[in-house]
Amino acid sequence: MPSPKLDPVLLSDEERSVLSGWSRRRKTAQALALRSRIVLRCAEGGSIGEVAQSVGVSRNMVSKWRSRFLARRLEGLSDDPRPGRPRVIADERVEQLITKTLEETPGRDTHWSTRSMAVATGMSQSAVSRIWRAFGLKPHAIETWKLSTDPQFVDKVRDVVGLYLSPPDNALVLAVDEKSQMQAIDRTAPILPIMPTTPARMTHDYIRHGTTSLFAAFDINSGSVIAQHYRRHRHQEFLRFLKLIDAAVPKELDLHLVLDNYATHKTPKVKEWLIRHPRFHLHFTPTSSSWLNLVERWFAELTTRKLRRSAHRSITALEADVRKWINEWNKDPKPFVWTKTADQILDTLAAYCQRINDSRH
CATH class of the missing domain: 1.10.10 (Arc Repressor Mutant, subunit A)
Structure with a gap:
């Protein structure tokens, strides 16, 4: 047919x-x-x-x-609209839930849970959870912060950030700090490796085998690191580390070191040594402002990628393992690029202070 x-x-x-x-x-x-x-x-x-x-x-x-x-x-x-269940929660109810989350507390508790909010609004827990996710609300989460009381806070912020954004010519800018009390710990049972559907597993308890301190100087331009372990954390070790930096960096370069206000950085012995070595220039971060020191960001990499899931039966084994990791890092270093200007940082902190004042009324 x-x-x-x-x-x-x-x-x-x-x-x-x-x-x-x-x-x-x-x-x-x-x-x-x-x-x-x-x-x-x-x-x-x-x-x-x-x-x-x-x-x-x-x-x-x-x-x-x-x-x-x-x-x-x-x-x-064009595709036809797909059939689906019509919305059962009106915009007004969503707005009420968001307002209640932001402006009220559930009585005896400090924050809302999906269960308590569901009871208060008459919605299901899954609906409350979906709305919170859509608006990026996490009532259970909290972040801590601390304001610096340093009277020279503004000047120090401008000094350090200025170094990051516009390093001096013919000079090396190093972010320097110590990661003290690094523990050589061993788990009470072997770490079980990752498997399909199962993450790596380790025991909660561990055995301590002593501590060491890692002194590190992070080159903000190249991302490479000068580092050395010392068993103690005094001005004598800090002086030895300064001498190590002095020997490692070509003599024709000035050295600008970003440091915190730890007492070992300001002892008379350290000041005398710095006078005899005028190419060293120290720039101190404000008190309670370790976030301004870029080496802290590198310490976070070390902790996340090496220390957190390692086990060592002696300080010597810990130091050797960390040294090996640092050597591998320096083969392909990654600098951390600072993007915030001093004015942007100060404006952000001013906004925080205004919110604090407003919350008291």
């Missing part, structure tokens, strides 16, 4: 232009581009089978989108 004769696909100039654009544009959804090519090929007079073979799809697909185009023209190539 012969196939019924198909209605021809006739395109206006505007339709042909739109379809051609849809079929070629990179940002067009691939499904819409394919449908556009089917209709354009049909308009050239090909049969359903010829078009299917040419485009690389099934005959049923060609027939479907050919018919849809003839019935609804360009609008027929």
Whole structure:
């Protein structure tokens, strides 16, 4: 039995232009581009089978989108709205939940849970959880912070940030600090390796085998690190580390060291040594502002990538393992790029202070 004769696909100039654009544009959804090519090929007079073979799809697909185009023209190539359950929580109720989360507490508790909020609003726990996720609310989470009381806070911020953003010529800027009390610890049972669907596992308890301190100087330009372990953490060790830096850096370069206000950095012995070595320039961060020292960011890398999941049965083993990790780091160092200006930092802190004052009223 012969196939019924198909209605021809006739395109206006505007339709042909739109379809051609849809079929070629990179940002067009691939499904819409394919449908556009089917209709354009049909308009050239090909049969359903010829078009299917040419485009690389099934005959049923060609027939479907050919018919849809003839019935609804360009609008027929878009997907129909999918049926779904209508919303049961109105915008007003969502707003009430958000306002209650931000401005109220649940009585005896310090913060809302999905259960207590569900009881208070008459919603389900899953609905409360979905709304909180949509608005990025985490009532259970809290972050700590501390304001510096350093009377020279503003000047020190501008000094340190200025070094980061515009290092002096013919000089090396080093962020220096000590990671003290690094513990050589061993788990009471072997660490179980990662397996499909199961993370690595280690015992909660451990055995201590002593501590060591890591003195580190982070080059903000290259990301390389000068580091040395010392068993104690006094001005004598700090002086030895300064001498190590002095020997490691070419003599023609000035040295600008960013440091915290720890007492071992300011002893008379240290000051006397610095006077005899005028290429060293010390820049102190404000009190309670360790976040200004870029070496702290490198210490975080060391902790996350090496120390947190390691086990060592002696201080010697810990020091050797950390030294090996540092050597590998220095083969391909990664500098941390400071982006905030001093004014941006001070404006942010001023906004925090204003929020604190407002919260007291």
